[in-house]
Every structure is written in structure tokens, then in C-alpha cells.
Amino acid sequence: MGKVVLVTGVARQLGGRFVRRVQRDPDVDRVIAVDASPPEHHLGGASFVQADIRQPTIARVLAEHAVDTVVHMDVTATALGRDGRGSRGSVKETNVIGTMQLLGACQKSPTVQRLVVKSSTSVYGSAPKDPAVFTETTPPKSLPSGGFAKDAVEVEGYVRGFARRRPDVAVCVLRFANILGPAADSPLAEYFGLPVLPTVFGYDPRLQFVHEDDAVEVLRLAAHEPARGTLNSGTFNIAGDGQLLLSQCSRRLGRPTVPVLLPAVTWVGSALRTVGMTDFSPEQIRLLTHGRVVATRQMRETLGFRPKYTTAEAFADFVRSRGPGLLPPSALAGAVDRIAALPLAGGHPSAN
Template identity: 65%
Template sequence: MGKVVLVTGVARQLGAQFAERIRRQPGVELVVGVDLRPAPQLPPPQPGDPVADYVFAPVDLRRPAIAGVLAEYGVDTVVHLNVSATNPGAVGRASVKEINVIGSMQLLGACQQSAQLRRLVVKSTTGVYGATSRDPAVFTERTQAKTLPSGGFAKDAAEVEGYVRGFARRRPDVAISVLRFANLVGPGADTPLAEYFALPLLPTVLGYDPRLQFLHVEDAVEVLRRAALEPAPDTVNTGTFNVAGEGVLLLSQCARRLGRPTLPMLGPALGWAAALAKQTRVSDFSAEQIGLLTHGRVVDTTALREVFGYRPRYSTTEAFADFAAGSGPGLLPPGRLAAVTDRLADLLKRPPEES
């Protein structure tokens, strides 16, 4: 019998793309998609196309029913993607936290009782490192956060990682991969930071220009695929790994590439603007996102390349460029903005008598 892979969060972009990718892998016999909301239909296999069967189970992870799904289909690999900053259909922050934390606890409890389970992959975030003025220039997987996240998605992810470590002690026979993703970008990315960059005017923190890292959705799917399968020779795909495109971008560079003007604001004023944006559902601004837009965050990906054996296809700059190409035009088209900037630079270089 081939591998049976259960994927949580298949109603979201990342989950749907991963489910479609993994069912095309040799040795995979069945993919079970789990989500509370109806998931998009995956493309039907073409004649002669070696694609694994796919079934969708509308299960709320906060309920014990997930244990029955694991047992019914004989699941041996679980890929948990339903830990997210936002969950469509959830009402309020409390519901999102329940889905992230309580749902993960129920899932891990079911996994602990499953005798067939052999591999567990959990999507986490580099947000577990926090974003403060006391942070190191670059975080490695062993770096302890100076200040643990006090709320939001980052705190949820940190709690889930703690439960995963407890599960690992109780089930040492299960291979476990925890993947700390940088901010996901790409065509159709459905993340709070993508919503922020979609604003016509980008509010920023006065006096700060943070360094940011991005991960293209295609690279995220490929890393998940490799983590769900047996490791390639001379690689290890179990453990905790930072996953991000190489290089960094400043927030000001991101704004120029999108053609969107920035509005520098004092920290408290940005907090008020964030609350207004959240109330009007323009963007899901959170305290952790304000911290990121103030201090930034950069992680080391040496282990991803040298231990896990994968170098992302898209660098941070290339991933953001692909995202920008699929975004709507800004108030200041990048070409025109570059021309104005060059013109101002020429004027500043001229001697006083020529200006």
C-alpha cells in the first residue's frame, strides 16, 4: 500500500496547491484534504496520468472527529497547514486562536493515538522570533527570542511548536518537521502582509525602514513536498528549519517596487490607523505586524540549504517582484517614480551655479 497523506487547511491557497502537488508524487496512493470550509475542487486526473486519489473531509479540527478520519483512511503522513494569521469564516481573534491552538492540540492528540502515523509536518512562522529593537541581526533556528510574542498569530505558532515538542517526546517513532516560513508572497497570496501591500497608501513607522524577507508560494509548496516524503540521499528533512528566500528588501524598496507612496506615522498613530483598518476590514493589522514594520526580521537559512538540501528558487527580491507583477497598479508607477528619483539625484549633483 502506498503513502496516505492528510493535509489540513486545504481550503486556503497553500493547502490546495500542496495537495495537488503531493498527489502527483510516486508512491502516494491517497491524499485526504481536511478543512472546515468547502475546499476548491482539484483538477481531475487525465487518462493515463498517475495521480493519487483525493478525498475531502469537512472536519473541524477543534472536534475529536479528526481521530476517526486518521483511522478510517489509515493515514501515515500528516501535513498540518491550518495554523494561519487569519481564517476565513472565523469571527474575531478568539475564533482564530481556537482554530490554531485548540485545533492543533486535537490533531496532535489524534496523531498520538494513531499507530499508522510515521511522519508529521507542521507549518510555522519566523514570527516566533518576535520583532524588537533588541533582536540580533539574523536569527538562526537555535536563537532564543529576546521577547516572546505576546499575542496574535506568532504567539499561536509558538504555542503550537511547544505542543509539537511534547508530541515528539511521546512519539519518538514519528519523523517530525517544523518549517518556519517567512512572509509568503506570490500571485494570489492570502496573508495579512499581502493585504497591507495592497493598500493604495502604505502607513509606515516614522524613522524606521525595516529589513524584510519573503518566501514565494511555489518554494513553500516544494519545501512541504520534500518534508512529507522520505529524505533524499545526504539530506535530513526532520527538525526545525527557517524557510525564506535569500537576501532582504527594505520596506521603502518594497513600496517603490509597488509604486505605492508611504505615509510615515508615529508609533501610536500607526496603532490607531491599524485599529481603524481592522474595524473597517480594509486590512488585518495586528500588533505583531506593526512590530515587523518597525524592526523587521531576518533569518538564517543555512540549515535549509545544507541539511534539508533545498535552495529556494526565488530570492526575496524575485519573490516580491512576482508578487508585485500580479498586484494592481499603484498611485506612483515604478517607472515614473524611478525617473523622478533619477531627476532629483541629477539636480542634487549639479554645482550650485548650474541648478
């Protein structure tokens, strides 16, 4: 008998992609795809079960299908927006209450042997005195006070409690950097889709990305029995090699930036949310102010995963999928370089 894998959050593009990918593995017998809303994309040969993980019915689903592997992908920053789950309160309920219900069901299940949880590097927060690079054991300087980042912190706390109560279950937590790609639907992807990018005056944060293809592949790897010399349990940072400055991102997109003084950034974010342009949340403002970079040594050496895409390559693929910006990237880069060379900008007149 092969594995029976249950996947939550399959109505989203990333969840659907993972379901289609994992069912092709030879040691997987069945895939049970779960979401409160029917997906608009196909799920291949997976069995779709319409169920809300916030409800106790998820325990019955685990029991009926004798699930041995659970991949929890329904921890997200934004709602789907078409099924009534659009408010921040309902998203938090799905993230936190849904995770509690799912873990309670897993704890009672005699068949569950492996649990994989999609988390986020946002658990480290973004603060002015952060270390240059976060490892998996680095405590945040300032715990997230709200939004998705706080949800992720709470979710990981409940997962650690589950791991203590069920030491026989292999638990793997994957902390993803911002996921980008042609189908990316995150708040940061929406931000990069703006015709003009508001930035925080005086700050140029460092950012990391992981390509959606790599995200699917590392989830698949974590859901399997570990290969020799690797360990598919524990907590791992997941990100592509390298980093990009926000200014580099804007030039590669061909989108100009509008620096805004820090006290006014919150007002700009509220205005953008009001007109429905993007979810410019306080946690995203902190990321776009202070940035965040994580170490991925454990991902490579312990988990045994090497991303196909670097941070720059993941961003380049995202840029190709979005089409040209207001300005050609080469022209925008040249204009920025010329401005930087002006004496008032600290450059050398001879550079002109």
C-alpha cells in the same frame, strides 16, 4: 502500498495547491484533504473530508484511512471569512486547540510515521535589539505577546511535546518567512495592496519573502523520506535568498508611503481594521518597524532544499499579479532619489 497523506487547511489556496501537487508523486497512494469548510477550488483526485480539527473526530479520520503522513497547514494568521470563522478567537482556537486535537490523534495512531507542521518566522518576534539574523536556535529577545505570532509559539511548544512522546515519528517544523505570490492572502499581502502604505516614521525594516511555489515544494519535500545526505526532521527557517527594505518594496509596487509617528501607528491600524481594509495587527506593526531576517543554512544543508525564487524575485512576481500602483515605479524611485539628494535630507546640492 504508497503513502497515505492527510493535509489540513485545504480550503485555503496554498493548502489546495499542496494537495494537487503531492498527489502527483509516484510514492503517494492517497491524499486525504481535511477542512471545516468545503474548498472553492478543486483538489484533483484527493478525498475531501469535511471535519473540524478542533473536534475529536479527526482521530477517526486518521484511523479510517490508515494515515502515515500528516501535513498540518491549518495554522494561519487570518480566517477564511466566509464560514463564520472570522473572529480572532475562532482563529486562535483553530491554531492552538485544533493543533492539540490533531497531535493527540497522531499520538494514539499506530500508523502515523511522519508529521510536517507549517509554522512561521514570527515566532522570533520583532524587537529593537534583535540580532541581525535569526538562526533556528536563536531565542527571541521578546516573546510575542499576542496574535498569530503567539499562536505559532504555542503550536511549536505542543509539537515539541508530541515529538518527545512519540520519538518514532519524524517531525518537521517549517518556519516560513512571509509567503507571497499571485494567490497570497496573508495580512502582509493585504498591506501591500493598500493604495498608500502607512509606515513607521524613522524606520525602514528589512523583510524576507518566500514564493508560494517554493512553499509548496518544500512542504512536499518534508513529507517524503529524506534523500541520502539530508534529514527531513527538525526545525527549519524557510525564506528566499536576500532581503528587501520596506522602502524598496514600496517603490517596486509604485505605491507611495505615509510615515506615521510610532505612537500614532496603533491608531492608524485600528482605523484600517475598522473599515475592513487590512488586518494591521500589533505584531505586523512591530514587523514593519523592526523587520526580521532569518538564516537559511539548515534549509539548504540539512533539509536539502534550495528555493527557486529569491526574496526579490518572489516580491516581483507578487507585484506583477497586483497590477500597477498609483505611481509608475520608475517615477516614484526617481522622486525619492531627488528628495534624498536635497540638503535638508542630508544629500549634496550637486546631486540636483
